[in-house]
Amino acid sequence: MSLLAKLFKPDLILDRLEDLDLLEFKKQGYQAILLDLDNTLAPYYVKKIDEKTQKLIEKFEKAGFKVLIFSNNSPQRVGDYVKGTAIPYLCYALKPTPIGYLRAQKLLGVKLEKCISIGDQLLTDVLGSKRMHIFSIYTKPLVKKDSLSTRFNRYFERKIFRRLGL
Numbered sequence: 001m002s003l004l005a006k007l008f009k010p011d012l013i014l015d016r017l018e019d020l021d022l023l024e025f026k027k028q029g030y031q032a033i034l035l036d037l038d039n040t041l042a043p044y045y046v047k048k049i050d051e052k053t054q055k056l057i058e059k060f061e062k063a064g065f066k067v068l069i070f071s072n073n074s075p076q077r078v079g080d081y082v083k084g085t086a087i088p089y090l091c092y093a094l095k096p097t098p099i100g101y102l103r104a105q106k107l108l109g110v111k112l113e114k115c116i117s118i119g120d121q122l123l124t125d126v127l128g129s130k131r132m133h134i135f136s137i138y139t140k141p142l143v144k145k146d147s148l149s150t151r152f153n154r155y156f157e158r159k160i161f162r163r164l165g166l
């Protein structure tokens with residue numbers, strides 16, 4: 001496998017979060033899901049979690065997974081998004097560095113090799129989890145609109161996707 005693939009090739013690509021085969025991952029012994037927020041759960045301009053997304057997270061939990069919203073965004077953004085729910089979250093995750101992943105491991109009480117990571121960006125979600133040997137799922141961004149910092153990453157992302165032949 002090329003270095004590029006080792007660093008950036010998702011273990012699985014999903015069109016939609018709803019397509020996740022929970023039973024299969026359960027069977028394989030996975031115990032927790034690290035869920036990116038912006039453009040994975042909701043577009044960045046959606047301030048509050050909706051019922052459909054809450055139900056989806058409940059479904060993950062009922063299937064026996066611990067769920068953590070794992071975001072590089074601020075406490076204000078993530079805190080406002082989950083307000084009124086009991087969904088645990090970790091903000092300023094500093095993806096793709098190992099820092100947030102190690103905090104997540106501690107917070108969840110689940111070893112990283114038993115975690116699945118889900119996110120919409122190669123340069124943060126996928127790179128970060130591949131480096132930590134976490135099963136990495138890439139979901140297509142929900143909307144074309146990104147925050148300014150993300151737009152910069154998308155430019156490189158498109159190049160990497162092309163090189164990977166994806």
Ligand SMILES: [Mg+2]
Pocket residue numbers: 036037038039040119120121
């Ligand atoms: Mg994202």
